[in-house]
Amino acid sequence: MPRDMMPRDLLTEPMSDEALLTLYAQGHGEAARLLAARLLPRILSYASRMLGGDRAEAEDLGQEAMLRLWRAAPGWRAGEAKVSTWLYRVMANLVIDRLRSRQRRGLQVPIEDAPDLVDAAPSAEAGILQRLRFDALNAALAALPERQRQAVVLRHFEALSNPEIAAIMQIGVEAVESLVARGKRGLTAELSARKEELGFDLE
Amino acid sequence: MPEQAMREQDLDHLLQQMRETAILPSADLMQRVMADALVHLPQPHMAQPTAIKAAVPRRRGFGAWLGQLRAGFGGNGVLASLGMVAAVSVLVGYVDLGGVSAAVLSEDHSELLFGLFAPQTEPEALELFPVASYFLFDGGSDAQ
Numbered sequence: 001m002p003r004d005m006m007p008r009d010l011l012t013e014p015m016s017d018e019a020l021l022t023l024y025a026q027g028h029g030e031a032a033r034l035l036a037a038r039l040l041p042r043i044l045s046y047a048s049r050m051l052g053g054d055r056a057e058a059e060d061l062g063q064e065a066m067l068r069l070w071r072a073a074p075g076w077r078a079g080e081a082k083v084s085t086w087l088y089r090v091m092a093n094l095v096i097d098r099l100r101s102r103q104r105r106g107l108q109v110p111i112e113d114a115p116d117l118v119d120a121a122p123s124a125e126a127g128i129l130q131r132l133r134f135d136a137l138n139a140a141l142a143a144l145p146e147r148q149r150q151a152v153v154l155r156h157f158e159a160l161s162n163p164e165i166a167a168i169m170q171i172g173v174e175a176v177e178s179l180v181a182r183g184k185r186g187l188t189a190e191l192s193a194r195k196e197e198l199g200f201d202l203e
Numbered sequence: 204m205p206e207q208a209m210r211e212q213d214l215d216h217l218l219q220q221m222r223e224t225a226i227l228p229s230a231d232l233m234q235r236v237m238a239d240a241l242v243h244l245p246q247p248h249m250a251q252p253t254a255i256k257a258a259v260p261r262r263r264g265f266g267a268w269l270g271q272l273r274a275g276f277g278g279n280g281v282l283a284s285l286g287m288v289a290a291v292s293v294l295v296g297y298v299d300l301g302g303v304s305a306a307v308l309s310e311d312h313s314e315l316l317f318g319l320f321a322p323q324t325e326p327e328a329l330e331l332f333p334v335a336s337y338f339l340f341d342g343g344s345d346a347q
Contacts, residue, residue: 032240
């Protein structure tokens with residue numbers, strides 16, 4: 001679509017997810033690109049953390065979640081739910097289905113290498129230590145019960161508020177707080193066993 | 204707090220660091236997602252004429268025709284007035300124009316109607332188509 005036919009707002013002013021989705025439903029393909037750029041990294045990050053860093057699986061589920069969003073666009077009713085909340089909920093269900101499928105097949109959750117660092121470590125030694133810690137955290141997350149892991153990832157990695165998490169997980173806010181607290185206690189217990197190895201004693 | 208337990212602030216710090224490591228979609232994934240978006244891109248709709256049609260209830264038969272005529276002339280009042288004028292015009296074509304003219308010019312227009320239906324003292328042939336007779340009879344009575 002020629003740029004001179006695009007809504008002016010799309011070109012110059014930030015639009016809400018809902019507005020972009022409405023434009024997509026009206027036939028503006030450019031709105032899909034903006035939506036994907038905005039939402040795909042978030043749900044990909046969520047899926048990756050939930051799947052123990054399995055990038056390939058996370059990408060497959062990310063594509064599936066976005067496909068469901070495109071299909072839902074024509075019937076989307078503004079004001080009923082946030083697009084991001086809806087998408088996280090779809091992704092959460094896809095992730096849970098995948099995790100249960102792994103359990104049924106007796107597969108362990110693969111703990112892959114932590115994502116490449118953005119060169120924040122001042123030295124090679126610090127970089128190695130950080131990678132060790134990230135690997136340990138991924139393993140500790142994988143060991144959490146599914147719902148606690150979900151709550152912790154949404155709270156501490158996706159930086160969502162408790163009410164938003166409650167809407168995604170379809171539980172109450174107090175239940176979210178409880179899951180996050182228990183999840184963090186579980187992570188602390190797992191990592192404490194490797195405290196010296198991971199260098200927490202030195203800080 | 205047990206000596207071996209990790210400090211909560213250490214965990215929070217570690218979570219913060221890990222959150223800052225970006226997990227970006229690959230170019231291949233973005234292409235696949237955009238390909239799906241284009242496949243399912245809704246087509247823009249033309250204006251729906253049924254929305255306009257729905258505003259005007261449709262009736263059938265003479266009632267529908269009369270309704271359209273009424274709407275076209277701007278309502279019942281206008282239509283009635285035009286109907287009266289048309290009826291008077293037809294009647295004027297059947298009676299003595301002079302008598303009619305005098306009645307029309309008089310203040311009491313009731314003479315118009317009375318004069319139209321009053322019997323003529325000297326019955327005359329009605330010139331239904333005076334212009335036509337001019338052509339039919341070699342120029343009409345004047346020519347005779």
